[in-house]
Amino acid sequence: MSECRVHIEDSGAISVSDEVVIDGHRNIAGKTRVVTHIHSDHIIDLMSSIRNSYKLIGTNITLSWLSVLGYSAAASSMQLSYNSRIKVGSINLEFVKGLHIPGTAQVLVVCEDGHRVLYSSDFKKPGEGTPIVEADTLVIDAVYGRPTYVRLFDDDIEMLLVGLVKQLLSEGAVHIYGYYGKINEVMEILRSGGVDAPFVLPPKVYMMTKKVESLGHRLKDYILLGSREADDVVKSGWYVYLDHMMRTRNRVSRGINSIVLSGWEFKKPIKKLTNHMWHVAFSDHSDFRGLIRYVAGVNPRRVYVVKARSNGAEEFAGYLLEKLGIKEVLVV
Numbered sequence: 434m435s436e437c438r439v440h441i442e443d444s445g446a447i448s449v450s451d452e453v454v455i456d457g458h459r460n461i462a463g464k465t466r467v468v469t470h471i472h473s474d475h476i477i478d479l480m481s482s483i484r485n486s487y488k489l490i491g492t493n494i495t496l497s498w499l500s501v502l503g504y505s506a507a508a509s510s511m512q513l514s515y516n517s518r519i520k521v522g523s524i525n526l527e528f529v530k531g532l533h534i535p536g537t538a539q540v541l542v543v544c545e546d547g548h549r550v551l552y553s554s555d556f557k558k559p560g561e562g563t564p565i566v567e568a569d570t571l572v573i574d575a576v577y578g579r580p581t582y583v584r585l586f587d588d589d590i591e592m593l594l595v596g597l598v599k600q601l602l603s604e605g606a607v608h609i610y611g612y613y614g615k616i617n618e619v620m621e622i623l624r625s626g627g628v629d630a631p632f633v634l635p636p637k638v639y640m641m642t643k644k645v646e647s648l649g650h651r652l653k654d655y656i657l658l659g660s661r662e663a664d665d666v667v668k669s670g671w672y673v674y675l676d677h678m679m680r681t682r683n684r685v686s687r688g689i690n691s692i693v694l695s696g697w698e699f700k701k702p703i704k705k706l707t708n709h710m711w712h713v714a715f716s717d718h719s720d721f722r723g724l725i726r727y728v729a730g731v732n733p734r735r736v737y738v739v740k741a742r743s744n745g746a747e748e749f750a751g752y753l754l755e756k757l758g759i760k761e762v763l764v765v
């Protein structure tokens with residue numbers, strides 16, 4: 434019976450028993466890579482994995498979004514649904530839903546000896562939208578790892594965002610900037626909050642939305658920037674434009690009301706930055722309290738805190754040792 438070996442690289446790549454490597458690249462015998470979701474810190478060195486003919490495993494949405502982002506997976510790649518399990522060499526691999534961006538999965542590896550290794554990936558609302566499963570070993574990214582990283586308004590932020598967008602739409606067009614995936618989540622929140630204005634989307638966001646729609650997430654009234662229909666809508670001045678965070682600067686100067694979405698704000702849910710620009714503290718990550726609740730629920734004997742994707746990894750580890758009484762906590 435082979436031993437369950439967990440190895441974590443400086444890059445954040447997590448490998449188990451040399452059968453799979455998760456969210457990073459490493460040369461392993463199993464030549465299998467798991468992608469938990471498409472954010473850049475989780476697809477690091479993906480080209481190395483593809484060039485070395487690794488089989489990619491991800492959810493349906495993750496694999497189709499990778500193709501939009503220009504990654505062509507090997508023919509042997511496969512999709513895995515939530516709560517499904519497959520055997521990879523000597524281990525069993527299972528996906529558990531993570532509430533973060535569409536398609537995000539927690540990864541549970543069960544080794545031959547029954548040892549359970551869980552990688553949380555990114556998540557929010559543990560115990561509600563993100564189910565918590567028990568494991569012997571937990572690998573976690575302490576994204577908000579310091580006890581001061583707390584957003585007391587997290588439960589109200591969706592309602593506040595919808596309210597702000599409605600108010601700004603009464604004055605004209607609204608531009609929203611956030612990371613890929615978060616934008617898609619926000620579109621769904623706006624629609625269910627009663628925002629009817631058409632969404633105008635640049636090509637990549639449009640393609641990603643089309644893919645998600647083909648997998649069953651219906652979203653009405655979104656159009657491609659640059660199309661004739663979009664030109665008319667833009668002229669009308671009543672629409673919501675959504676784009677990636679990095680394009681914020683190009684657009685805000687035009688005097689259009691713009692909203693930037695980022696969880697790095699703990700005091701105020703909405704902040705007016707300039708005459709036409711607002712910051713909304715909408716996050717796809719649990720704050721410090723959520724991380725602790727998650728770890729307590731997993732009830733592991735050993736925890737690895739992945740430095741590459743953490744903020745305050747040492748403080749977080751210290752808290753787990755002292756307050757949660759976990760015997761073994763390693764910052765890697």
Ligand SMILES: [Zn+2]
Nearest residue numbers: 470472533555
């Ligand atoms: Zn993420």
